[in-house]
Amino acid sequence: MTPLLCLELKIYGQWMSGGQRRLSKVANPVNHLSIVGNFVGALLGASMGLKEGPIFFFAVGMAHYMVLFVTLYQRLPTNETVIPKELHPVFFLFVAAPGVASMAWARIQGSFDYGSRIGYFISMFLYLSLAVRINFFRGFKFSLAWWAYTFPMTGAAVSTIRYSNEVSNECCNSSFSRHTLRRCDTHSNSSFHSNRLACLCAPRPLPQ
Numbered sequence: 001m002t003p004l005l006c007l008e009l010k011i012y013g014q015w016m017s018g019g020q021r022r023l024s025k026v027a028n029p030v031n032h033l034s035i036v037g038n039f040v041g042a043l044l045g046a047s048m049g050l051k052e053g054p055i056f057f058f059a060v061g062m063a064h065y066m067v068l069f070v071t072l073y074q075r076l077p078t079n080e081t082v083i084p085k086e087l088h089p090v091f092f093l094f095v096a097a098p099g100v101a102s103m104a105w106a107r108i109q110g111s112f113d114y115g116s117r118i119g120y121f122i123s124m125f126l127y128l129s130l131a132v133r134i135n136f137f138r139g140f141k142f143s144l145a146w147w148a149y150t151f152p153m154t155g156a157a158v159s160t161i162r163y164s165n166e167v168s169n170e171c172c173n174s175s176f177s178r179h180t181l182r183r184c185d186t187h188s189n190s191s192f193h194s195n196r197l198a199c200l201c202a203p204r205p206l207p208q
Contacts, residue, residue, distance in 0.1 A: 001053055004041050008034075012064060027071045028083065029148075032093040035065045036151075039100040046107040054108050058101070065097050086140045090148040091130055099123035099155035103162060112166040120159050127156055 011034050015023035023031070038061025045054035072094075076083075083090070102119030106112040112120075130137075 001041055001045065001057070004037060004057070008038070008060065012060075015064075015067075023068065023071055024075070027068065027075050029072065029090045029093045031068055031072075032097050035061055035068060035097045036093075036100055037061075038064070039097065039104045043100065043104040043107055046104065054104070058104055058108065061097075062101065065101070086143050087145045088137055088140070089145045091136075092127075092148050092152045094126045094130070095123050095152035096155050097123075098126070099152065099159045102159050103155070106162060112162050117163065117166075120163050123156055123159065127152075 014021040020026075038057045042054040042058040042061065045057065098119040102112075102116040102123065105119060106116040109115065
């Protein structure tokens with residue numbers, strides 16, 4: 001985890017005092033990747049049985065996620081940030097951070113508790129707010145930016161599976177899981193991510 005910590009010190013330091021690299025000047029949806037790294041690190045650390053390290057990375061990721069989320073909400077509607085239509089798929093990265101955060105917290109706590117459900121519901125709301133804007137995501141040709149669909153949708157699918165395993169409501173168990181998984185299956189490249197995340201997020205028995 002040391003390389004991840006060094007990279008975070010560099011990136012987050014630039015966000016605060018990096019001149020032209022300050023977050024207020026460079027914020028765009030792709031910046032979510034530097035946040036997701038914290039939650040993936042926390043998820044990996046908790047999967048290895050570590051205690052303090054995963055909580056540290058989760059806390060740092062959550063603090064900077066809130067800052068980035070507010071900054072993007074203030075910056076994207078202005079004329080200062082004009083994202084080309086071909087790059088609109090990167091908006092789905094909004095879904096990735098809270099979805100992976102919910103799974104990381106579930107692994108740290110050992111159960112999909114209220115904290116995990118809060119992250120999950122945030123990711124589902126952001127997903128629905130993007131999914132209803134069909135015209136925003138059509139009218140342009142295939143490009144490499146479409147990779148931004150795969151990981152967020154895979155994270156949403158896996159967190160939905162975890163959520164459906166925890167709740168007893170039959171409606172939630174069926175409709176949420178089928179809908180999210182169906183959306184995820186439309187992306188052929190997401191199978192690799194899905195296998196890896198499923199292995200990381202699968203519940204394991206606690207040591208006696």
